[in-house]
Amino acid sequence: MKDWTWEEAVSFIPKMLEYSNDDMLLLRWFISYEAAYPTFAGFKKALQESAQAPAKSRAAIEADVAELMQMDWREASGERN
Numbered sequence: 001m002k003d004w005t006w007e008e009a010v011s012f013i014p015k016m017l018e019y020s021n022d023d024m025l026l027l028r029w030f031i032s033y034e035a036a037y038p039t040f041a042g043f044k045k046a047l048q049e050s051a052q053a054p055a056k057s058r059a060a061i062e063a064d065v066a067e068l069m070q071m072d073w074r075e076a077s078g079e080r081n
Helices: 005-035 040-051 058-069
Strands: none
Touching: 005 040
């Protein structure tokens, strides 16, 4: 690293972050999801697919917020009005 150029050093950082993220995901897969996803590649693909869910429109988000603001929670019964 001592003799690297600026471009080499800067291009190395995103690759190291990717490796670190992959290591974290691999550990998560080993611990919790190996039964559901037989391969790590399948687990990683499922994560990417869920992250690409279509974004809601601003009007839909505002409607959800308005609905949440009107909710009344009854603690005794655990029901929502």
